[in-house]
Amino acid sequence: MQWAAIAALKAPDSYYEELKRDYSAKKAILVEGLNAVGLKVFPSSGTYFVVVDHTPFGLENDIAFCEYLIKEVGVVAIPTSVFYLNPEDGKNLVRFTFCKDEGTLRAAVERMKEKLKRK
Template sequence: MADRTITINGLSKTYSVTGWRVGYILATPELTGAIRKVHDFLTVGAPAPLQRAGVAAMQLPPSYYQELARLYHDKRNSILQILDQVGIPYFVPQGAYYIFADISKFGYKTDIEFTNYLIKEIGIAVVPGSSFFNQPENGNSFIRFCFSKKSETLQTASKKLLKLQSNLKPTF
């Protein structure tokens, strides 16, 4: 079985280095030869500093990642509590550091309008939900929050989000 197995993984999620897009493949030399040819035609190699940082990330002890997971869990729960207070329904993330929230009850025609309101009036930047749909109109009632921020940033964002309670008049 080993001669037919290809293991593909990336550092982005497992080692918390999202955005770097550094990955790896483990396979027999016969299989990796073809994979390297395809890779060579599709992309250039990852920058050497990112590769070195990836090696360093892989060598950190499990306790580092356990603490990181706990930290993200606490940050997630903190933001979820604020969304509960404000009355914004959401989907509880099980592994990412994004929260997909339903804004349909706030009466905006599109997620873009609501996103612009949040930026201009509340001082919070979110990603419009329509960006994640093949047919963007299907995402008009969603926004995405990111909670992989500094604690101070999340505290400030939480205070600003609480302004939604007085600034918005939800339509039920």
């Protein structure tokens, strides 16, 4: 870990500027796509996750929605209830990550547009 920290501290500013531009572009692809699908996207910063409200699609909780996404749509999301002391508090939310290549993000968004239907 210390060697990694040294390498990070020695990296030029340009590395971090490019990384920020890259992640900002990927985030925009995902957020625009999730909005187009009809999910309520919550603002995020300082992370490579985007949290959404899945309830417009009529599944009982975050786990059911994530299982539906995997089986029927071919997209993976993370149920948030596992992060709550009371899982009920997170049952309406799931999170997606944008630390993928742009092609993967675009393909996931297209699959959701084609296959994800409001119930």
